[in-house]
Amino acid sequence: MSVKKPPVVKGNTAKGIARFGGNRAAALVPQARLAGPMPWVIAIMVALTVIAAAGGMALTNLARGAQGELSGAVTVQILAAQPQEKVRQADLAEKALAELPQVTGLRIVPQSELDELLEPWLGKSSSGDLAVPIPALIDVQLRSSASEEQLSALRAALASVAPDARVDAQSGWLQPVFGAIEALQWLALALVVMLAAISATAVWLAARSALGSNRDTIEIVHLLGGTDGQIARIFQRSIGFDAVAGGAVGLAIGMLAISLLGSRFAALGSGLMASGGLRPIDWLAIAAIPFIGVAIAMLTARLTVLAALRRML
Amino acid sequence: MTDRGRDIVTFDNVGLRYGADREVLSDVSFTLHPGSFYFLTGASGAGKTSLLKLLYLAQRPSRGVIRLFGTDTVTLPRKRLPAFRRRLGVVFQDFRLVPHLSAYDNVALPLRVSGVREAEIAKPVDDMLEWVGLSHRKEAKPATLSGGERQRVAIARAVIGRPDMLLADEPTGNVDPEMALKLLRLFEALNRLGTTVVVATHDVHLLRKVSGSMIMRLDKGRLSDPTGALRYPPRRENAG
Ligand SMILES: Nc1ncnc2c1ncn2[C@@H]1O[C@H](COP(=O)(O)OP(=O)(O)OP(=O)(O)O)[C@@H](O)[C@H]1O
Ligand SMILES: [Mg+2]
Numbered sequence: 123m124s125v126k127k128p129p130v131v132k133g134n135t136a137k138g139i140a141r142f143g144g145n146r147a148a149a150l151v152p153q154a155r156l157a158g159p160m161p162w163v164i165a166i167m168v169a170l171t172v173i174a175a176a177g178g179m180a181l182t183n184l185a186r187g188a189q190g191e192l193s194g195a196v197t198v199q200i201l202a203a204q205p206q207e208k209v210r211q212a213d214l215a216e217k218a219l220a221e222l223p224q225v226t227g228l229r230i231v232p233q234s235e236l237d238e239l240l241e242p243w244l245g246k247s248s249s250g251d252l253a254v255p256i257p258a259l260i261d262v263q264l265r266s267s268a269s270e271e272q273l274s275a276l277r278a279a280l281a282s283v284a285p286d287a288r289v290d291a292q293s294g295w296l297q298p299v300f301g302a303i304e305a306l307q308w309l310a311l312a313l314v315v316m317l318a319a320i321s322a323t324a325v326w327l328a329a330r331s332a333l334g335s336n337r338d339t340i341e342i343v344h345l346l347g348g349t350d351g352q353i354a355r356i357f358q359r360s361i362g363f364d365a366v367a368g369g370a371v372g373l374a375i376g377m378l379a380i381s382l383l384g385s386r387f388a389a390l391g392s393g394l395m396a397s398g399g400l401r402p403i404d405w406l407a408i409a410a411i412p413f414i415g416v417a418i419a420m421l422t423a424r425l426t427v428l429a430a431l432r433r434m435l
Numbered sequence: 436m437t438d439r440g441r442d443i444v445t446f447d448n449v450g451l452r453y454g455a456d457r458e459v460l461s462d463v464s465f466t467l468h469p470g471s472f473y474f475l476t477g478a479s480g481a482g483k484t485s486l487l488k489l490l491y492l493a494q495r496p497s498r499g500v501i502r503l504f505g506t507d508t509v510t511l512p513r514k515r516l517p518a519f520r521r522r523l524g525v526v527f528q529d530f531r532l533v534p535h536l537s538a539y540d541n542v543a544l545p546l547r548v549s550g551v552r553e554a555e556i557a558k559p560v561d562d563m564l565e566w567v568g569l570s571h572r573k574e575a576k577p578a579t580l581s582g583g584e585r586q587r588v589a590i591a592r593a594v595i596g597r598p599d600m601l602l603a604d605e606p607t608g609n610v611d612p613e614m615a616l617k618l619l620r621l622f623e624a625l626n627r628l629g630t631t632v633v634v635a636t637h638d639v640h641l642l643r644k645v646s647g648s649m650i651m652r653l654d655k656g657r658l659s660d661p662t663g664a665l666r667y668p669p670r671r672e673n674a675g
Contacts, residue, residue, distance in 0.1 A: 342531050345493060347521035348548045349514070435495055435516070 160328045160361070161368035164419065167321040168372025168412050169379070171314055175411060176380040178310025179404045185303045194226075194264040195292035196276065199257040202286040211284035212258040218283045219262060224272065227263030257288075268292070321415060326422045328364075332357060333430050340427075344434055354427040358420045365419035369412030376408070442502070443469045443600055443631050444490065449499030451485055451656075458497070459485050460656045467633070469599075472626045474642050475635040477653030483635040484528055486653065487602050490633070491525045492516050504599065521549055524598035524630075526606045530589040532577040538564065538588045539573040545596045563591045567621065582609035590621060600631040607638060619644055 198215060202208040212230060219225050236256060264272055268291035280287040333340065343353055384399065400408075444467040451460040460482045467473060475483050488494040489501060492508060501509050503519055511519075524545075532541050543560045564570050567587040577585055586609050593601060601622065607615035615638070623645055626632045634641075642650055652659045 338531070339533050342533055343544070343548060345491065345520060345525065345527075345531070346545050346548050347517045347519075347523075349517045352548065432513075435493060435513070 158328075158364070160324075160364040161371070163324045163328075164321065164365050164368025164415060165372035165375065167317055167324070168369050168415050169375040171317045171321075171411050171415070172373060172376025172408055173379050174310050174313040174317065176376070176400060176404070176408055178307055178314065179407070180384075180400060181303050181307050181310065183399065183401065183404070185300055185307070188300075194267055196262040196264060196268050196273065197290050197292055198260040198262055198276070198280070198284075199288045199290070200260075200284055200286050201255075201257045201288055203255050208255075208258050208286075211286055212260065214283035215280050215287055216260060218279050219260070219276070222276070222279055224265050224275070225262055226265050227261070229261045231259040231261060318414075318418065322418050322422050326426055328361065330426055330430075332360070333427060340431070341434065344431065350428055350431045353431060354424045357423045357427045361423040362416060362420045365416040366412075369415045372415070373409070373412045376411075380408075441469065442466045443504060445500070445502040446489075447500040447502075449489065449496045449501060451482075451489065451494065452497045458656060460489075460496075460653075463499070463656075463658050465651065465658060465660075467600075467631060469631050470626070470629055471631055472623070472645055472648040473631075473633045474645075474648055474650045475633055475653065476637060476639065476642065476650060479637060481653040482656045483637075483653055484604055485656075487525075487604050487633070487635055490600075491523050491602050492520055521545070521596065522599045524593035524596060524601045526586075526589050526593045526601070526603035528604040528608070528635075530577075530585050532585060532588055532592075534577055537574045537576060538569060538580065538584075541577070541588055542591045542595055545592060549596060559595060563595050567591045583611075583614050586610060586618070590618060594621075594625055594630075597628075598630060600633070601625060603632070603634045605636055606634060607636060607641060612640070615641065616644060 198219070200208050200211045200215065202211055216228060216230055219228055236259065240256065262276070266272065273289050273291060276289045277287075280289065340353055343356075380400075388399070444465075446463050446465050449460060449463040450458050452458045463486065475486065477483055485494070489496055490503070492503075495509060499509075500507060504522065506519070508516070508519060533544065536544070539560055542563055543556050546556050546559070561570070561573070564573050567590060569584060569587055569591070572580065572584060575584075577588065580588065586606060590603070590606060593603065603622065606622075607618055610618065619634075619641060622632050622634060636642075642648070650660075
């Protein structure tokens with residue numbers, strides 16, 4: 123080695139603060155990318171979150187659909203013991219109800235349908251000759267939901283013409299079911315929130331350990347005049363890669379699981395269950411979950427690195 | 436311009452203690468002039484590295500005033516420090532090469548940190564590696580380099596950005612006397628281009644090898660001034 127004039131490096135004394143990004147910067151943090159646990163942790167978190175969110179949204183749709191169908195439905199029973207009186211009151215009630223503006227649909231349930239309904243309990247016979255008094259039934263569909271005020275209004279309208287009428291909302295018997303569905307919705311929401319918290323914690327721990335094993339590198343870049351922002355970007359980028367990979371795998375697993383579940387429920391063929399499907403906007407929300415995951419991961423990494431750097435001068 | 440404005444470094448009554456221990460530097464006052472060549476010497480543990488750490492902004496003093504390039508760096512907000520660090524070249528006592536980067540990438544690091552475009556990096560880095568005699572080892576990782584080779588990579592990295600001031604901590608510690616002399620010639624060449632050089636060493640043989648150089652001696656954290664290098668020479672407390 124001979125001593126010559128040192129090479130003059132021109133134009134490189136950019137003393138300002140410039141960006142330091144791209145592959146070269148990322149190379150500062152060596153990571154066995156997909157081999158590490160990070161992408162898989164994120165994949166599992168995203169998959170679970172997707173399933174919980176899809177479940178919650180399906181339940182919401184189910185409840186909304188069922189409630190919408192049933193909420194305006196009212197049953198009027200005429201409980202008169204005398205068959206002639208029963209028929210007379212039913213006719214009068216039908217006329218009175220037909221005049222009410224809030225009533226959009228009206229139907230006296232025919233005797234044959236009642237017989238069919240009762241057959242399993244009472245055997246095959248005409249209810250006409252039965253000793254058991256069978257009430258007359260009128261199905262009423264209201265414009266709005268069958269609130270207590272609406273029911274009172276119907277009762278008032280029927281009081282004079284059909285004193286033996288009993289007015290009930292059809293959704294009344296479903297109330298416990300709705301209560302249970304609501305509890306499940308809260309559970310799904312709580313699961314989603316907890317999973318997000320766990321994901322953030324996992325990323326935080328990963329960022330901290332990455333920081334620990336690269337502490338020397340960080341200090342070197344710091345001492346060479348690297349800014350906190352530059353160094354944080356390196357880690358953000360690295361964890362961002364992991365999160366994107368994990369998020370994609372997680373979304374695929376989650377989607378597979380919910381479409382399998384969905385086809386099982388669809389096979390039930392029940393009207394109620396059909397309304398429990400996912401709308402396009404729900405699918406959009408589900409597709410957004412991995413992106414939110416990536417954002418949480420990168421933000422956590424950034425804040426962790428910045429906090430550690432602030433402890434250096 | 437005032438004299439003070441031309442000074443590249445001013446220490447005024449600087450003290451440094453780590454935690455609650457006794458001070459490792461006490462009442463250190465001196466001024467460095469641009470373009471000069473300084474040796475910082477003293478026994479092991481005297482505080483040479485500690486003093487350099489204050490200079491390359493890895494540590495704040497416990498007391499006193501430090502001015503770097505005319506700016507008080509003690510009270511400077513943290514986010515303004517990187518711009519000052521980029522004007523310095525540092526050869527760390529333990530080299531501090533990034534272990535998973537090649538010699539080439541280690542030398543290129545300061546340029547990349549400063550945001551120099553990739554196209555403008557290759558030529559200067561190749562020239563610099565040739566200058567320190569390591570062209571044939573440019574793809575080697577630090578672990579596969581000899582001690583002296585690592586030292587030369589560290590030196591190349593320190594000078595690649597043409598720093599206003601070069602701070603070298605024991606840069607000849609790992610090499611034979613012949614190589615030490617060669618490295619010293621590198622610093623001299625750089626110094627002739629206008630870079631202020633501070634070399635910390637406890638090798639007293641080196642001190643005479645650079646003509647015109649000035650010597651600062653640390654003794655248990657206190658400074659003395661055998662060549663009259665310092666504008667504010669320390670008081671000789673035990674004199675007479
Ligand atoms: N981070 C630290 N925390 C506590 N004490 C420290 C720290 N760094 C250095 N010291 C102490 O400060 C004193 C001066 O250390 P310094 O490294 O500055 O000496 P030096 O002159 O560079 O020695 P050498 O020639 O061996 O490199 C020593 O007593 C050392 O133990
Ligand atoms: Mg030292």
